[in-house]
Amino acid sequence: MINSSLRIQNMTMSYGDFIIQRDLNFTISRGDVFIIMGGSGCGKSTLLMHLIGLHKPLKGDVFYGNESLWQSEHKERQRILKRTGVLFQSGALLSSMTLAENIALPITEHTLLGSRRIREIVAYKLALVGLAGFEDYYPSEISGGMQKRAGLARAMALDPEILFFDEPSAGLDPVSAKLLDDLIRSLRDNLGATIVMVTHELASIFAIGTNSVFLDPETKTMIASGPPRKLLIESRDPKVIRFLTRDETENRNKNETKHQEKCDL
Amino acid sequence: MKTINNIPCELKTTLKIDTLEVSIIGDWVLEAETPDLAILLAQLGEGSKITRLVFSTMALGRWDSLLMTELINLIDYGAKQGIQVDTATLPSGIQGLLSLVYAVPERVGARRQEVKTHWLEDIGKSGLSIIGDAKALVAFVGEIALSVVSLARGKARFRWIDLWMNIQDCGPSALPIITLISLLVGLILAFVGAVQLSLFGAQIYIADMVGLGMTREMGGLMAAIIMSGRTGAAYAAQLGTMQVNSEIDALKTMGFEPMEFLVLPRLLALILIMPLLCLYADLMGVIGGALVTITFFDVSLVEYFSRTANAVHIPDFGIGIAKCAVFGVLIAVAGCMRGMQCGRSASAVGNAATSAVVTGIVFIVIADSLMTVMCNRLGV
Numbered sequence: 001m002i003n004s005s006l007r008i009q010n011m012t013m014s015y016g017d018f019i020i021q022r023d024l025n026f027t028i029s030r031g032d033v034f035i036i037m038g039g040s041g042c043g044k045s046t047l048l049m050h051l052i053g054l055h056k057p058l059k060g061d062v063f064y065g066n067e068s069l070w071q072s073e074h075k076e077r078q079r080i081l082k083r084t085g086v087l088f089q090s091g092a093l094l095s096s097m098t099l100a101e102n103i104a105l106p107i108t109e110h111t112l113l114g115s116r117r118i119r120e121i122v123a124y125k126l127a128l129v130g131l132a133g134f135e136d137y138y139p140s141e142i143s144g145g146m147q148k149r150a151g152l153a154r155a156m157a158l159d160p161e162i163l164f165f166d167e168p169s170a171g172l173d174p175v176s177a178k179l180l181d182d183l184i185r186s187l188r189d190n191l192g193a194t195i196v197m198v199t200h201e202l203a204s205i206f207a208i209g210t211n212s213v214f215l216d217p218e219t220k221t222m223i224a225s226g227p228p229r230k231l232l233i234e235s236r237d238p239k240v241i242r243f244l245t246r247d248e249t250e251n252r253n254k255n256e257t258k259h260q261e262k263c264d265l
Numbered sequence: 266m267k268t269i270n271n272i273p274c275e276l277k278t279t280l281k282i283d284t285l286e287v288s289i290i291g292d293w294v295l296e297a298e299t300p301d302l303a304i305l306l307a308q309l310g311e312g313s314k315i316t317r318l319v320f321s322t323m324a325l326g327r328w329d330s331l332l333m334t335e336l337i338n339l340i341d342y343g344a345k346q347g348i349q350v351d352t353a354t355l356p357s358g359i360q361g362l363l364s365l366v367y368a369v370p371e372r373v374g375a376r377r378q379e380v381k382t383h384w385l386e387d388i389g390k391s392g393l394s395i396i397g398d399a400k401a402l403v404a405f406v407g408e409i410a411l412s413v414v415s416l417a418r419g420k421a422r423f424r425w426i427d428l429w430m431n432i433q434d435c436g437p438s439a440l441p442i443i444t445l446i447s448l449l450v451g452l453i454l455a456f457v458g459a460v461q462l463s464l465f466g467a468q469i470y471i472a473d474m475v476g477l478g479m480t481r482e483m484g485g486l487m488a489a490i491i492m493s494g495r496t497g498a499a500y501a502a503q504l505g506t507m508q509v510n511s512e513i514d515a516l517k518t519m520g521f522e523p524m525e526f527l528v529l530p531r532l533l534a535l536i537l538i539m540p541l542l543c544l545y546a547d548l549m550g551v552i553g554g555a556l557v558t559i560t561f562f563d564v565s566l567v568e569y570f571s572r573t574a575n576a577v578h579i580p581d582f583g584i585g586i587a588k589c590a591v592f593g594v595l596i597a598v599a600g601c602m603r604g605m606q607c608g609r610s611a612s613a614v615g616n617a618a619t620s621a622v623v624t625g626i627v628f629i630v631i632a633d634s635l636m637t638v639m640c641n642r643l644g645v
Contacts, residue, residue, distance in 0.1 A: 094611075096611065124334050124337055124366065125330070137377075186365060190358040190361035
């Protein structure tokens with residue numbers, strides 16, 4: 001078994017002539033919950049697009065195991081990407097199909113399984129994300145949180161080795177967001193999948209992240225990497241600290257000193 | 266990695282008094298040949314002494330959703346038969362997934378029953394839906410009328426730039442397709458007529474036929490049908506997408522009346538532009554007719570145009586232009602109504618665009634027939 005499931009090498013991303021991020025180098029290990037973080041507009045989601053083959057990098061490459069994603073032919077790339085599943089920000093379920101049809105779509109396309117077996121797998125995936133019995137619902141008939149979980153069920157349809165999440169907890173209430181985090185973590189534990197997650201939800205970052213990279217929009221490159229909790233303690237970069245503490249450290253310190261003074265009096 | 270040879274899946278059972286031990290052997294990965302679960306289930310069925318089921322996974326290779334679905338089948342069946350299924354010896358990953366699967370019980374009433382309806386009921390329902398549609402149309406026209414009233418009183422709120430954008434969009438941008446179609450329609454009219462008229466040596470009357478045909482009828486009709494497909498569908502898709510993105514709700518909360526802000530500029534643009542497009546289509550049709558007549562039927566350009574000028578009078582233009590203004594209203598109403606009624610999904614936007622074109626063309630043809638009969642009776 002190869003230990004790294006994803007390696008990003010010297011990658012520069014751009015929209016036309018406009019450089020988004022340059023010289024990205026990092027490795028995502030098997031079994032990681034890898035967080036891509038940074039402020040709004042730093043290119044987190046763009047980076048995800050590059051990892052899942054939707055956008056070609058200006059320079060550099062992405063390696064799945066030992067296979068290059070962007071040097072490969074179209075067919076090769078399709079084969080590599082079959083090992084991945086993606087949950088888009090709003091679920092991206094096809095609105096003209098029921099949940100069951102949405103989940104069955106990649107299965108029917110990529111395997112030769114019979115319809116009874118597909119039905120069983122669909123029921124199992126829906127039960128995994130807590131939506132047992134919702135097969136015949138259309139995406140518009142269920143809530144946003146449920147759509148997101150159904151999107152997760154579709155992303156997992158083919159038992160992928162790597163699961164990508166684009167802001168999974170955006171638009172969810174704190175409890176639902178926590179439940180989704182727990183679900184993601186237990187899926188990682190039980191399926192042995194690698195998770196790559198774009199997010200700026202601090203709660204999720206600290207709760208489930210095992211490794212991370214921090215993208216900075218001003219210098220247009222990564223300025224920190226490592227486990228999020230360790231970054232919080234050890235990082236000396238003011239931008240990273242401000243992000244990871246929601247810029248509240250100074251205020252908090254001030255409040256504490258004020259409080260102290262009052263006590264002293 | 267996918268080329269590894271799979272070890273075939275197998276299930277072996279050993280019975281110890283009232284406990285059945287199921288050994289799961291091999292690679293249980295999707296598309297593998299699985300042993301028939303029915304044999305095992307039959308062992309557990311009615312009249313068996315088995316009260317407990319345990320698993321042995323010593324020889325289990327790789328596994329994925331395939332094994333999970335079979336296990337779920339087994340556990341569900343066991344639960345139905347009152348057999349205790351002991352999952353403690355399964356690998357921890359499988360146990361974790363199973364606990365996720367059974368963590369949220371199926372919500373009561375979530376599953377849908379297929380409802381069979383009688384065909385009479387279906388017919389009744391579609392009848393009722395026509396009545397509903399008619400009511401919605403009347404309500405929509407009423408709302409438009411109210412917003413026109415507030416426009417006349419100078420109280421309607423919309424951005425004039427929107428009106429100009431819409432005029433640009435349904436006017437000048439539509440000229441190429443109008444040119445092509447009208448020219449060809451004029452050409453066809455001329456050919457069809459010429460074959461008959463030349464039998465009597467009356468080719469010169471092609472000019473009358475094309476001129477009157479285009480100005481009174483075909484110019485406006487063709488322009489309207491083109492605009493219904495081009496602009497009516499676009500209106501429905503724009504408003505439908507705004508509905509999907511909650512943009513219309515946002516406008517309402519900001520105190521804008523969607524009827525005034527969105528529908529009025531579109532309606533005004535079409536009413537203003539359609540007569541002009543009609544005139545343009547008339548001209549193109551006459552040119553198309555002239556091309557045929559001059560090239561094939563031995564009539565000079567001057568003769569053709571003086572004949573046209575004699576045959577076609579101002580009232581003929583008036584009728585065509587008036588009709589076309591009415592068509593403009595109908596296209597805008599059909600497009601905007603379908604757009605505003607749109608549901609909140611991608612397929613609903615498609616349906617809205619389709620039914621906008623269908624409704625628009627039906628309206629146009631009905632209105633045209635009525636107006637033609639009216640003109641005929643009134644002798645205009």
